[in-house]
Amino acid sequence: MIPASSIDFLKKLKDNNNRDWFNAHKDEYLEQLAYIEAFADALLGEMNKHDVIETVSGKKSLQRIYRDTRFSPDKTPYKTNWSGGFTRATAQRRGGYYFHIEPGNTFVAGGFWAPEPRDMKLIRDDISFDPAPIRRIISSKEFTDTFGSLRGEQLKTTPKGFDPTDEAIDLLRYKQFLLQRKFTDKEVLSPGFVEQANLTYMRMRPFFDYMSEILTSNADGSVAD
Template structure:
């Protein structure tokens, strides 16, 4: 059973890294990073085990879910070499289950997200045609009390104008302008340092399921409701 110590030490390391985000300091404190990383791996393993109780996940281990702390700065104005958070993602398994889960562990900025960050052009057109024909299938979820309580609103980049092939006066234009479809839930530090925080995250992942199920149905059926798999 994980306890608060799994995140306390990593968060102490991240607070120090914020003030010393350079290779010289990092290399001198590599052992502290390795200890923090070990705790994060253990936390991710507990989270994956909890998530597998309610969904089928393709990502094989918690360790495999984690992103590297080393930043790719080649095309970034920010040249600091290390991320000041620990994050990771879990892929849902099979073609029928769409969407991905993301967790972000950072002092005073811990949150989870889920959804569709980069649909390809074919999927994007498929989603838009479905929403144009039947926008209420997604609206009912977005307007539900449970969704608003946990996620507030749908997130994602949006076009300023109507997408090509669609009318700006379309009744579903508010949904059609999205280029991404995702949701986010933020946590207080009190929640983060609770011994059952992995279960709290898993609960919010489970709360995403109606949204995921709706988008999965859209992506796996044609406009007549027939499977395209």
């Protein structure tokens, strides 16, 4: 269970986003970080009951709180959220899991952030050939109740090599395929948050399984090496 102090620390950090304040409160940061590691460990334990996760521990799933300011106009040195990700094991399991805990802006997400050109072509070719399977998944009650709709950046024009009148042109324009479910601060601090985060990941599986089949097959439908 994530304590209120972990959310409160982020609020204070947002108001005091500088190295002097952070260094003076380093012990508090480490105490709250331990709670988030425990949450991530508990979540990983639940996920391994229904998927095979390569990430070895909750601690290893967490992203650093220190921001890379080298190429950013925002020079504040620290992120004001807790976040982490879990990698599915083996090349046959595609799709990534992510969580982001921030006061007023917590979400659990997953999907395909930056498909390689080869993968993008496989996905688009399959969708163009038969869009019915993906439409079935993203229009199901379980999907819409959990995620609302498919998210991600889209092209403004028709992707190269495809017909602008293709019946699946709305799906072919996607450059990312993301699923996201938001949570209130009250939900984050409730005893059931691990269960709900895990349930959210479970409900991504039909989409992940569909994409995994596409991305681990050759153009003729045979299994890729």
